[in-house]
Amino acid sequence: MSAQDHAAPTPAFFLAGGTGISAETLGNMILQQFPGVRFVRQKIPFITSVDSAREAVAMVDATKTDEITPLVFSTVADEEIRAELMQTKCAFIDLFGSQLDEVERVLHREAAHKGGSAHAVRNQTEYDSRMKAVEYAIEHDDGASLRAIDKAEVILLAPSRCGKTPTTMYLALQHSIFVANYPLVDEDFESARLPRPIAPYADKCFGIVSTAARLSQVRGERRPGSKYASQAQCLYELRRAESMFRTHKIPFINSSAMSIEEMAAVIMQTRKLNRVH
Amino acid sequence: MSAQDHAAPTPAFFLAGGTGISAETLGNMILQQFPGVRFVRQKIPFITSVDSAREAVAMVDATKTDEITPLVFSTVADEEIRAELMQTKCAFIDLFGSQLDEVERVLHREAAHKGGSAHAVRNQTEYDSRMKAVEYAIEHDDGASLRAIDKAEVILLAPSRCGKTPTTMYLALQHSIFVANYPLVDEDFESARLPRPIAPYADKCFGIVSTAARLSQVRGERRPGSKYASQAQCLYELRRAESMFRTHKIPFINSSAMSIEEMAAVIMQTRKLNRVH
Structure with missing residues (x-):
């Protein structure tokens, strides 16, 4: 021992x-x-x-x-x-x-050996662009506003409670990306069409799904025993969302087994947003 | 060479x-x-x-x-x-x-040498607490709601455009901290009293100030040539805010030379929120 x-x-x-x-x-x-x-x-x-x-x-x-x-x-x-x-x-x-x-x-150079931090302000421009991206994300969270939807670099689409909001904030805060997110609701599932305000921007969309078990659990915390939180409703919404994504060739990920950081990394890689800085 | x-x-x-x-x-x-x-x-x-x-x-x-x-x-x-x-x-x-x-x-142990990531989902509880903190932050951003202000672990106070929102989001997203933020406006500066809804929670408050030059520049981008963006107005607000913080022994930082990460680290250290995880 x-x-x-x-x-x-x-x-x-x-x-x-x-x-x-x-x-x-x-x-x-x-x-x-x-x-x-x-x-x-x-x-x-x-x-x-x-x-x-x-x-x-x-x-x-x-x-x-x-x-x-x-x-x-x-x-x-x-x-x-x-x-x-x-x-x-x-x-x-x-x-x-x-x-x-x-x-x-x-x-073939000597290092400066100076104290410093990976997370200190490097320049004011970087700071400003983070601030603007966070403000954009808050304004365009959960379909709350469509004011500058044309300025979005990514639009996250998902049924309620699949993880749109934290992923949006992460991309904005850490990578200064302009991200809007838009909830898919019952009326969107009646056809396979994209929601009207989003339709012109299919090439910027990225989908998020989850598992019915996980989604039902998360929704149940908010509205226990509701139809909204039932496994059947969750399964229906997830299937319809997935089929919508496939129809419109919108890439998507399953949030149930991924961290926010991983989702962000996949979205950036897929949408070619790995900026040089 | x-x-x-x-x-x-x-x-x-x-x-x-x-x-x-x-x-x-x-x-x-x-x-x-x-x-x-x-x-x-x-x-x-x-x-x-x-x-x-x-x-x-x-x-x-x-x-x-x-x-x-x-x-x-x-x-x-x-x-x-x-x-x-x-x-x-x-x-x-x-x-x-x-x-x-x-x-x-x-x-005296062998490492597992297994692939892995510092940023993979470690457990569902951690993920859920991040999601809840982000939702709390959005709801309580910029004084938009006071619904659950008593649940805040930190309340950031600052004049408009000093960096409350990105710092709030960072603390929520990275550290699952419940953060509300509240803007200080002209009527708050008429006395040295804390804004009425915040007054019961002075021990949770943390102030942010900036320099007049920097604040004027940031505000000028939003409303060029306005009184709001003038150096004189910015200087007035910053001085009043600082005096309010001192009166109520509210710790504060200057955001003009700090990154969001640094501000978050100082706030957590000061308010003893460096959780063990």
Whole structure:
């Protein structure tokens, strides 16, 4: 039996000079590779001085015991601060330094080794375009408005509660894409025609479906015991939606087994919206 | 003069078994350390088979020239697929494998080496809570509704166009936090009192300000030449807002030099919303 098999969970820290988003994401990907081990996670963002590095080290070292060595994932780029962090008695997993050396060799250049964040404001234009995309998404959510529907880069179509709204917000917020979304309702299912306001924009449409079981469960939370939430109604709507998508050659995905990030990535790939930035 | 100093930009690829979000984020953090080098970036997500790995290798290798070695950042975890990717003639920067070995040593465990994504659905509960938070945010955006204002975990307060809405959506979407936001308008500035509907929830409030120059510019895009967009009006509102925040001990940030991610990270840290997950 190894030391780390003990009942107590292993502390895992995510240290960063910025928001800690990258440290947490990549650290968690690594932790996922150890499904048998329990972890308690904590993020320590904005480590921008040697002093705050010293504080962070004191904090993580306080969790070390004879049995358990905590894991410290770091994306800190500043060399002086990194050197301070490496004083930790825990296991220091540098998500940045080792790769940086490799890239230096390939590029025949020295890295700046400056602190920084993947999530700092890079330029005002980028910020403005995110803001505009989010505002567009809110205005054009759930068919609430068609004012600037012609400006949409993607129009998400789906029966109620299949995940249109979060996917829309994600594409707007993370990728500054102008996304409208439009609900498919009973009257749309009477024919295989696209809803009239959307019909001119079939080439921008993207469908979302789900499974009847899942959709019925989600709808049931909102209106328990209703026809709207019944498996039969959900199955009917999903079949009609799918047939509409096929008729009009509208690509579609099933949201029941995908995360919002995955749906967004598929939509962008399919609609060729992977912008260079 | 080194090979990579040539005029043509260096191709940088982000390869992943999932969405490619982590590969792109961390890869870009590394590229940021080389401000003098021009890059063209491309993401290749969803590499989930040896065949798709082979295709990816063909694609990246096609961009290699005698002068320029492209950079290939990868977060692919599956060993067989990784082995295939390593056949590339480009520089392969493994954002996963080397750190995994280190963690294996610390934990005295073997990693599962299974493909996976930081952004796949982990459980339905997490997905549902994101959906609910996004719906809450849309309903309570810009003071549009006060229906469930008592359920808010954070209430963002700011003069118009300081960045309340995107920050709200980010907190909801990425962290499943119930966030309402409320605009401060002229009548709120007549006294230092909090707006009446918000007053009972001062301990949940968080303020956003900006600089007069920046705010005037943003407002000018919407209503050019208006009093609303004038520097004088912006300055007045920002000063009054700041004084209101100070009076009620409401923490606040200046959005003009921060990204949405940074604002979200500060708000969560200040309001102690860094949940364990």
